[in-house]
Amino acid sequence: MMWRRALLASVLVVCCLIIPATLFAQGKFVEVYIAKVKPEKAFEAESLAKKIADANRRNNGDHVIAMETLYGEGYTYVFASPRQDYADSDKAGEVFMSSLSKAFGKQGAEKLLADWSSCLISSRSELRVRRPDLSSKAPKDPESFAKLVGESRVIRSLALHVRPGHVADFETLLKDINARADRRSDTQPVLVSQVAEGTHGDTYYITFFRTSLGGFDKDIMLSEILGQEGMAKLEKIAAEAVLGEESAIYRFRPDMSFPPDAIAQASADFWNPKPAMSATAKPKAKTPSSADVTPAAKSGEKP
Numbered sequence: 157m158m159w160r161r162a163l164l165a166s167v168l169v170v171c172c173l174i175i176p177a178t179l180f181a182q183g184k185f186v187e188v189y190i191a192k193v194k195p196e197k198a199f200e201a202e203s204l205a206k207k208i209a210d211a212n213r214r215n216n217g218d219h220v221i222a223m224e225t226l227y228g229e230g231y232t233y234v235f236a237s238p239r240q241d242y243a244d245s246d247k248a249g250e251v252f253m254s255s256l257s258k259a260f261g262k263q264g265a266e267k268l269l270a271d272w273s274s275c276l277i278s279s280r281s282e283l284r285v286r287r288p289d290l291s292s293k294a295p296k297d298p299e300s301f302a303k304l305v306g307e308s309r310v311i312r313s314l315a316l317h318v319r320p321g322h323v324a325d326f327e328t329l330l331k332d333i334n335a336r337a338d339r340r341s342d343t344q345p346v347l348v349s350q351v352a353e354g355t356h357g358d359t360y361y362i363t364f365f366r367t368s369l370g371g372f373d374k375d376i377m378l379s380e381i382l383g384q385e386g387m388a389k390l391e392k393i394a395a396e397a398v399l400g401e402e403s404a405i406y407r408f409r410p411d412m413s414f415p416p417d418a419i420a421q422a423s424a425d426f427w428n429p430k431p432a433m434s435a436t437a438k439p440k441a442k443t444p445s446s447a448d449v450t451p452a453a454k455s456g457e458k459p
Contacts (some may be wrong), residue, residue: 185239197275205412212414218254222412223271228404282354290348292334306422308365315402318358322397
């Protein structure tokens with residue numbers, strides 16, 4: 157099975173370098189909540205998520221960007237929020253609950269969250285630390301960062317699980333490849349984060365942003381960057397260091413999000429969806445004009 161391991165290693169590193177990426181917002185960490193919903197409860201879960209997002213917007217609650225699966229495990233939703241540190245995560249939780257309580261009252265907020273939980277098969281949370289030292293062509297300032305994220309519509313997420321005792325080899329490999337990619341004008345940004353809390357072992361996430369799925373069709377092959385000798389070296393090291401991987405493509409859900417202002421402003425029409433009109437709302441009564449008024453029927457005549 158060595159050929160399969162070598163092929164896997166090659167594919168993984170190709171993904172790391174030939175597809176554009178960024179992390180969500182400024183800050184040292186990204187807090188990520190991943191929820192797998194019961195298929196029969198998907199409509200209800202989305203309705204609840206929209207209510208929660210609306211409460212956050214109206215009451216200046218916790219910032220979050222929501223996504224749903226396009227390719228990967230179905231009925232899975234990901235909610236990502238920027239965090240400066242652990243204390244910021246604590247504060248964000250308080251702000252989140254405060255926004256729900258203002259919108260629905262304390263009991264209403266508790267019921268809303270209980271209803272959400274009843275829709276789930278499973279959920280988990282991760283705190284990921286940003287690794288700019290392992291990234292390539294990252295945006296140089298907050299404005300560029302917000303523009304890249306705000307104008308994106310889909311995201312590819314690649315999780316790499318590293319074997320115990322091979323973290324240094326793996327990180328050296330990423331740095332070497334990214335250094336080569338940085339010297340080329342036809343490669344795109346690649347950003348890396350590492351799980352600090354919430355999973356087993358050493359897990360790295362490589363996150364790729366696109367304005368559309370078609371953007372994934374224009375990737376530069378890794379062999380063009382490394383050459384034959386470089387590919388052979390890469391495959392050997394990666395096969396020894398990488399224990400496993402998961403890949404998925406998600407699309408952004410602005411109706412379930414409350415992004416930071418800079419991201420929302422980068423594409424205001426997308427990130428600030430108009431509230432949907434209620435299906436039970438009655439149309440506004442029309443004031444009749446003279447042309448609309450018909451003479452009253454005479455006695456004995458049908459109208």
